[in-house]
Amino acid sequence: MPYLITAGVLLLLVLLIGALLAAYLVYHPTSPDFQKTLEIETEKGLAEGYDPTASVCYTVPSFDGYVLHAELLQAPQKTNRYVILSHGYSYDRHGSLKYAKLFRSLGFHCVIYDNRGHGLNKKAACTFGIKESRDLCAMIDDCYTRYGQDIVLGLHGESMGSALGTIALQYKPRVRFSVHDCGYADFFSVIRLQMKTNHIPSFLIYPTELMCRLLFHVSIRKARPIDCVSDNEIPLCFFHGTADKMTPYSHSERLAAANGGPCELHLFPGATHAGCLIADEDQYKKILTAFLESVGVKPEESI
Numbered sequence: 001m002p003y004l005i006t007a008g009v010l011l012l013l014v015l016l017i018g019a020l021l022a023a024y025l026v027y028h029p030t031s032p033d034f035q036k037t038l039e040i041e042t043e044k045g046l047a048e049g050y051d052p053t054a055s056v057c058y059t060v061p062s063f064d065g066y067v068l069h070a071e072l073l074q075a076p077q078k079t080n081r082y083v084i085l086s087h088g089y090s091y092d093r094h095g096s097l098k099y100a101k102l103f104r105s106l107g108f109h110c111v112i113y114d115n116r117g118h119g120l121n122k123k124a125a126c127t128f129g130i131k132e133s134r135d136l137c138a139m140i141d142d143c144y145t146r147y148g149q150d151i152v153l154g155l156h157g158e159s160m161g162s163a164l165g166t167i168a169l170q171y172k173p174r175v176r177f178s179v180h181d182c183g184y185a186d187f188f189s190v191i192r193l194q195m196k197t198n199h200i201p202s203f204l205i206y207p208t209e210l211m212c213r214l215l216f217h218v219s220i221r222k223a224r225p226i227d228c229v230s231d232n233e234i235p236l237c238f239f240h241g242t243a244d245k246m247t248p249y250s251h252s253e254r255l256a257a258a259n260g261g262p263c264e265l266h267l268f269p270g271a272t273h274a275g276c277l278i279a280d281e282d283q284y285k286k287i288l289t290a291f292l293e294s295v296g297v298k299p300e301e302s303i
Contacts, residue, residue, distance in 0.1 A: 018207025019215060021200075025191070025208070026125045026216045027117070028090035034119050037094040046098040046278075058146075060113070062138040064131075069093075069120040070113035070139065073100050079300060081108045082147060083154045084139050086161030088274060089126065092119030098277055099156055099181075102285055106292065107300025108154075109147075113139055115161070125216045128187045128223035129160060133167035140173050152176055152297055158274050159183060159247065166225035166255065169232045177295045179288065181239040182274050185251040185258075187223035197245065229259040236263040237291040241271025241279065264291060 023029075032040060041047040056072040071093060075081070083103050085096035093112040100110040116132050117124040126132075136155070143153055155178040157165035162183025169178070184190045192205050209220045229236075238256050240249040249267055256265040266287050271279035289299050 014204070014207050015211065017204060018209075018211040021204065021208040022211035022215060025220075026212060026218055027123070028126060031090040031092075031118065034092055034094075037092050037119075041094050041097050046101075047094070049101050049104070050097050060139055060142045062116075062131075062135045064134075066116060066124065066135070067122065068113050068116070068135055068139065070111055070142075073104060073110040073112065075104050075107055075109050075300075077107060077300060079107050079109065080148070080150060081152045081154075081297065081300070082111060082143055083108045083156055084111045084113070084136065084143065086132075086136060086155070086157035086165055087112070087115060087118070088159030088161050089128070090118070095158065095274075096156075096161075099158070102277065102281075102288065103156070105285075106289065111139065111143060115164070125218055127218050128220065129164040129167045129225060130219075130223055132160070132164040133171070136164055136168045137171050137173055140175060144174070154178065154292075154297065157181065157183065163187070163223070163225045167223075167228050169234060170228040173234070175234060176297055177235045177237070177292065179237045179239070179291070180252070180255070181276060182241065182244055182247055183225060183238075183251065183255070184247045185224070185226040185254040188220050190247055190251075191220060193248070194246070226255055226258050229255060229261075231260050233261040235261065235291075235295045237288070238263065238265045239268065239276045239284065239287075240265075241268045241273065241275050243270050244273045244275075246273035262295075 060068045060070055085099050087095040092114050096112040103110050114121045116135055117126045153175050155165050155175050158181045162180040195202050212218045238252040240252040242249055256263050268276040268279050277284045292299055
């Protein structure tokens with residue numbers, strides 16, 4: 001009998017820890033606030049050229065009525081080219097500013113927005129790309145409605161922003177190209193690696209996954225971008241740093257190998273997570289420019 005009591009207590013303890021880890025994953029309580037992220041990006045020198053007073057802020061309703069906060073950063077010249085930039089987990093749209101600077105220099109208007117549950121959006125459970133991919137589809141539809149049916153539209157995503165962009169491919173979005181920076185092929189293996197890195201017993205991923213489903217109706221196992229690329233026809237360009245310890249570059253290798261359509265994979269030696277552009281901006285721009293030209297979207301005059 002004492003053994004059964006002990007086993008029961010241990011089971012409850014494991015489930016409690018799983019619940020705490022699940023809540024931490026889904027609601028990312030350590031995320032900086034909206035103004036703080038802008039300060040962080042500015043201090044790093046990654047918000048150069050950004051003037052919030054010159055941008056246009058608006059909201060977009062998603063498939064389930066959830067409201068997304070978005071912002072248009074216009075190119076310095078008249079153009080019909082647009083790109084939607086998706087940021088990473090536990091951050092907000094200010095994380096896309098470094099890429100917006102690059103795309104604006106290539107003659108693109110840039111639409112940055114806060115992912116579900118992030119930034120200025122209402123608090124909501126993060127689904128690691130499952131619902132967020134449908135949010136991106138809503139952003140795509142809105143761009144055509146708002147800016148015209150004749151625009152040339154592309155995508156760029158970093159980390160989870162890359163993953164949700166990959167998952168969105170299953171919905172056959174109407175875009176000319178999609179750029180994926182340091183995204184994951186499956187979220188489950190990323191969490192397992194981070195548990196190991198942070199000295200958390202790896203078996204706890206199972207009660208964590210269970211509690212994610214029971215408490216928040218979110219499945220870590222179903223966040224699998226790699227299942228969404230086999231019949232893809234949209235040209236893809238993958239960037240990944242070889243020193244990425246958050247999401248190893250093998251994830252992009254797996255995605256590129258599984259992709260059914262045209263794609264490129266570019267590894268940046270020594271670059272850490274979300275660090276390719278920072279590691280070698282000139283090379284990043286050179287690759288991106290060549291990729292855009294290859295898909296028939298020749299960059300316009302630089303700033």
